[in-house]
Amino acid sequence: MPAAPTPRPGAASPDARRPSADPWRVDLRELGRRAGSLHELERSIPAPADWRVELIGVPEGAPIDLRLRLESVMEGVLVSGEVDAPVTGSCARCLEPIEETLELDVQELFAYEGSTTEATSEEDEVRRVEGDHLDLQPMVRDLVVLSLPLAPTCTEDCSGLCADCGQRLDELPADHAHEVTDPRWAGLAQRFGVGPGAPQADRPTPAPGTPGPDNPEEN
Numbered sequence: 001m002p003a004a005p006t007p008r009p010g011a012a013s014p015d016a017r018r019p020s021a022d023p024w025r026v027d028l029r030e031l032g033r034r035a036g037s038l039h040e041l042e043r044s045i046p047a048p049a050d051w052r053v054e055l056i057g058v059p060e061g062a063p064i065d066l067r068l069r070l071e072s073v074m075e076g077v078l079v080s081g082e083v084d085a086p087v088t089g090s091c092a093r094c095l096e097p098i099e100e101t102l103e104l105d106v107q108e109l110f111a112y113e114g115s116t117t118e119a120t121s122e123e124d125e126v127r128r129v130e131g132d133h134l135d136l137q138p139m140v141r142d143l144v145v146l147s148l149p150l151a152p153t154c155t156e157d158c159s160g161l162c163a164d165c166g167q168r169l170d171e172l173p174a175d176h177a178h179e180v181t182d183p184r185w186a187g188l189a190q191r192f193g194v195g196p197g198a199p200q201a202d203r204p205t206p207a208p209g210t211p212g213p214d215n216p217e218e219n
């Protein structure tokens with residue numbers, strides 16, 4: 001196994017040279033703490049892995065576009081604006097691929113350390129400024145993942161698949177149907193009162209769950 005190149009003593013690693021390489025991290029030193037100061041932020045950041053629910057999610061590395069306003073307020077930094085996230089998945093009804101972009105609005109307060117808001121809220125109730133920066137990733141992740149539908153559909157009123165042939169109903173003619181041709185089923189249908197000409201009145205209705213006298217399994 002070839003030896004990995006050992007870093008020369010004193011040579012900074014790329015990460016150490018660029019402490020703010022994390023694109024989700026926002027340096028607040030420029031914004032300052034004077035209430036009312038504003039900072040606009042536009043960034044496109046590759047999505048981390050696992051921003052997804054069962055049938056739909058953001059592909060890893062896809063660009064998350066942020067257009068945010070950071071405003072210094074008494075208690076902290078108010079972050080508001082828009083987040084666009086491309087998502088791919090499949091329709092819960094017909095399994096067709098889905099590809100779209102979520103356009104989401106966000107507005108959240110990041111409380112300053114030592115602020116009243118920080119002192120009077122639980123750790124998980126309000127986001128926090130961490131020293132002289134804030135981390136946008138948990139906020140954006142929650143925003144995106146919580147808006148992913150558990151049952152996404154390819155169109156608002158997708159009709160799903162034909163139970164008999166498995167084709168997409170939206171691509172079939174409106175009168176698409178399958179004839180029941182098996183005579184055994186036709187006979188049963190008639191006997192149990194679901195077909196035409198079935199006897200209705202002369203048969204007592206068995207209580208639910210009790211096997212009736214004419215249970216088809218026993219014949």
Ligand SMILES: [Zn+2]
Pocket residue numbers: 091092093094095096153154155158159160
């Ligand atoms: Zn569909």
Ligand SMILES: [Zn+2]
Pocket residue numbers: 162163164165166167176177178
């Ligand atoms: Zn069919």
